[in-house]
Amino acid sequence: MKVKRNTLLLIACLVWSAAGINILRIGLIAYPPNLSIVNFLLSAVVFTVFQIFIFGKLVEKHTTRIRSYADERQFFLKFFDGKAFVIMAIMMAGGIGLRASGLAPERFIAVFYTGLGASLLLAGLLFGHNFGKAVSTGACVRA
Secondary structure, three states: OEEEHHHHHHHHHHHHHHHHHHHHHHHHHHOHHHOOHHHHHHHHHHHHHHHHHHHHHHHHHHHHHHHOOOOOEEEHHHHOOHHHHHHHHHHHHHHHHHHHHOOOOHHHHHHHHHHHHHHHHHHHHHHHHHHHHHHHHOOOOOO
């Protein structure tokens, strides 16, 4: 199924927002017995590191790639490239494996998943923002 280039930004928004909400939910469920200023600060550090070094760059990279497509209509899974799908699969498998193994303490799940989930959610919202800009200007625009 082919969609307009701008729609790829909307698909990315929905996928990343859904992932972010799910991971954030897991972290928040684990947080109540781990409430402390130190843990909140650690979650903020995780969020900041992922946003600056990974997801912020990812949003910009994929928005630029989508914008550069010559054909207006693209296969709907082209909101990511192959490398991004592999990274996503590894992250999902790693997260599921980590939780299922019981190797990570609840404090880690609370702190790390909250920061990571919030960063994933923001990435989704940024894709949505880029979609909104593209629709309002009638063109696929840069991040």
